[in-house]
Amino acid sequence: MRGRFAPSPSGALHLGNARTALLAWASARAQGGAFVLRVEDLDPPRTVAAAVSGNLEELRWLGLDWDEGPDVGGAHEPYRQSERQAAYDAAFERLAARGLLAEDWLSRKDLREVASAPHGPVGPVYAARERARSERLAAARRAEGASPSWRVRFAEPYVDVHDARLGARRFDLAAETGDLLVRRRDGIWAYALAVVVDDAAMGITEVVRGDDLWDATGVQAALARALDLPVPRYAHVPLLLDGDGVRLAKRRGAATLAAYREAGVDPHRLVGALAATAGLVPAPTSLAPAELLPAFGLARLDAAPARWSPALEAWVRAR
Ligand code: GLU
Secondary structure, three states: OEEEEOOOOOOOOEHHHHHHHHHHHHHHHHOOOEEEEOEOOOOHHHOOHHHHHHHHHHHHHHOOOOOEEOOOEOOOOOOEHHHOHHHHHHHHHHHHHOOOEEEEOOOHHHHHHOOOOOEEOOEEOEOHHHHHHHHHHHHHHHHOOOOOEEEEOOOOOEEEEEEOOOEEEEEEHHHHOEOEEEEOOOOOEOHHHHHHHHHHHOOOOEEEEEHHHOOOHHHHHHHHHHOOOOOOEEEEEOOEEOOOOOEOOOOOOOOEHHHHHHOOOOHHHHHHHHHHHOOOOOOOOOOOHHHHOOOOOHHHOOOOOEEOOHHHHHHHHOO
């Protein structure tokens, strides 16, 4: 059994990230599994250099550990997506060899202009109209020296995915997605390709992550199948909401682990409070992460989104 946490280093980790990391870690450790830390710095403009090592330090401060990761190495190196281009190239070649790739000459503006294009869980649906329009534009754009992006045409119209917490769902690939973008015209890999390739290459058997990613799971499972890679067991966990019921997000300046650390907060209080938001303990109490393991089970987590209330905030900061 191998689990993982895969932060995107776009800034300091906030409480919601910490909660997901804690649950992914606890699930792996409670099953006696290995835990892998992978840094998802796929998109250079979104990467904050200081967050690459900073996120690891923030998780260590919380009390989490991992068997493999950018700072400790491991048998499946490298653990930073920015260094894994060769693996994505190889997957791309495999898709090409299977005849599943198609050029896409449409710009974002073109896609917006196809006004009727419905919006699916991973962006505008790319279907027959888009394909036809791309084909019409191809020669002229090639002559201008432009490069296409690349999309996968799934052979199957749908994919069934099971989630350990949310149950079964049939993703209608044809209606919800169409052709899936895997490589942008600037050469940047789409996240779906990278996550599928990396989880398989790193032997990940269980993916515990926020349920905002559930909608995007269908294409990831379909891509894994198209590449003949195993589909991991998924467990999507509810997100942490702030006192007003709004999802915590880096962009909105949610409270970061770094800020708690600087304020002298005891990480065991934070762990205990986060465990309380998941229903793992009845009331906040000071806990080392390992104390959660004997009774841990994904099935025990509260189904509802959790709230970080002012009372919890005050309890964490009390001494
Ligand atoms: N890097 C993604 C994020 O931070 C995680 C996606 C995943 O766990 O598959 O949102």
